[in-house]
Amino acid sequence: MKEHRIGIIMNGVTGRMGTNQHLLRSIAEIIRQGGVKIGAGETIIPDPVLVGRDIDKLEKLKSISGIQKITTDLDSVLNDKSYSVYFDAQVTGRRADAVRRAVDLGKHIYCEKPVATDTATALELYELCKSKGVKHGVVQDKLWLPGILKLKRLIQQGFFGKILSVRGEFGYWVFEGDSIAAQRPSWNYRKEDDGGIIVDMLCHWRYVLDNVFGKVQSVSCLGATHIPERVNENGKRYSATADDAAYATFQLENGIIAQFNSSWTVRVRRDDLLTLQVDGTKGSAVAGLRECYIQHYGNTPKPVWNPDIAQPINFLEGWAKVPEQETYDNAFKAQWELFLKHVVKGDPFPWDMLEGAKGVQLAEKGIESWQKRAWVDIPEL
Ligand SMILES: NC(=O)c1ccc[n+]([C@@H]2O[C@H](COP(=O)([O-])OP(=O)(O)OC[C@H]3O[C@@H](n4cnc5c(N)ncnc54)[C@H](O)[C@@H]3O)[C@@H](O)[C@H]2O)c1
Numbered sequence: 001m002k003e004h005r006i007g008i009i010m011n012g013v014t015g016r017m018g019t020n021q022h023l024l025r026s027i028a029e030i031i032r033q034g035g036v037k038i039g040a041g042e043t044i045i046p047d048p049v050l051v052g053r054d055i056d057k058l059e060k061l062k063s064i065s066g067i068q069k070i071t072t073d074l075d076s077v078l079n080d081k082s083y084s085v086y087f088d089a090q091v092t093g094r095r096a097d098a099v100r101r102a103v104d105l106g107k108h109i110y111c112e113k114p115v116a117t118d119t120a121t122a123l124e125l126y127e128l129c130k131s132k133g134v135k136h137g138v139v140q141d142k143l144w145l146p147g148i149l150k151l152k153r154l155i156q157q158g159f160f161g162k163i164l165s166v167r168g169e170f171g172y173w174v175f176e177g178d179s180i181a182a183q184r185p186s187w188n189y190r191k192e193d194d195g196g197i198i199v200d201m202l203c204h205w206r207y208v209l210d211n212v213f214g215k216v217q218s219v220s221c222l223g224a225t226h227i228p229e230r231v232n233e234n235g236k237r238y239s240a241t242a243d244d245a246a247y248a249t250f251q252l253e254n255g256i257i258a259q260f261n262s263s264w265t266v267r268v269r270r271d272d273l274l275t276l277q278v279d280g281t282k283g284s285a286v287a288g289l290r291e292c293y294i295q296h297y298g299n300t301p302k303p304v305w306n307p308d309i310a311q312p313i314n315f316l317e318g319w320a321k322v323p324e325q326e327t328y329d330n331a332f333k334a335q336w337e338l339f340l341k342h343v344v345k346g347d348p349f350p351w352d353m354l355e356g357a358k359g360v361q362l363a364e365k366g367i368e369s370w371q372k373r374a375w376v377d378i379p380e381l
Pocket of ligand 1: 012016018053090091092113114
């Protein structure tokens, strides 16, 4: 049995994403399952150290995750050769500096999106990784959601005929914090702390569109701050200076039109927190995070507009649920396993810092479109 132990510095792991998705559901789970199998009798075993500012939070994480190594001293582990990977899930604005330091010390990089707060910095990080010859990757978790994987299969099978349009509806009500506590961190609602839903969500829509439907060529985006004041983690009222909703349209290289509403100020009456409706000449599908429903040309109802009578068609009944034809792992864990194989075996890993920079670029262009009240083209990076 050959074991590849791989030292991973996990920074920002006391945060929401760091704790739940990356530590508990990915790295701790990979360790629990006995590592990542890469061949007969060969496995990769992650050897993480948890980094944060608050030792009490780290102690708590240690007890719930079973991971023994914790530190508040990032430099000490960056300078330790037994760690070859630096992972970052800190607040966005802190990422670039930490990644630069880690690359300079020869670490491979894996990090959350957005990789940086502007495209120039994101590209600089990509060039730095390339010039130092380290491996690099960016979290693009939505690509491994069962709902999206089912859509990809349908596309592979030619189910849609020619795809005409994609409609994404993302969002839910994020409580303001005055009566019921907010379920997202308050920095998300402050521009000065790199918050805002355009920056947050357009990076996701970039890789979903580019990888599943076609390359994004232009964007029209209108942002809004619907709720101007919220209450933070300490019960203090603050001005919500960042956009909390974005109404965007994208044109793709193959003529597909994609519209995405992203909002923290809507209430959900749809299948899931994210739904993607794909309409094609031969059929349509609506995917949520896990499930996907399809309607073929052959069972497309033929409605006739008549508001004077009760609707005779039950539209929801005309859709069939795609069965579980494959097994699906946690999306973050699935990508972590691929990244670890990329580091150890050199397996392909196309979701790199350049792809991360493209996400930042789309967010930046979305904001530019909003400011100019105009369509903005997306130049190739
Ligand atoms: N892939 C996804 O679906 C997804 C979803 C949500 C957030 N994110 C990204 O993950 C990152 C973290 O988001 P989150 O929601 O977990 O935020 P969070 O506020 O819960 O966590 C932020 C982390 O950064 C650390 N941090 C904050 N200020 C710091 C400072 N001054 N010095 C050192 N550390 C500091 C915190 O201690 C914490 O560990 C963001 O970049 C966000 O865009 C990704």
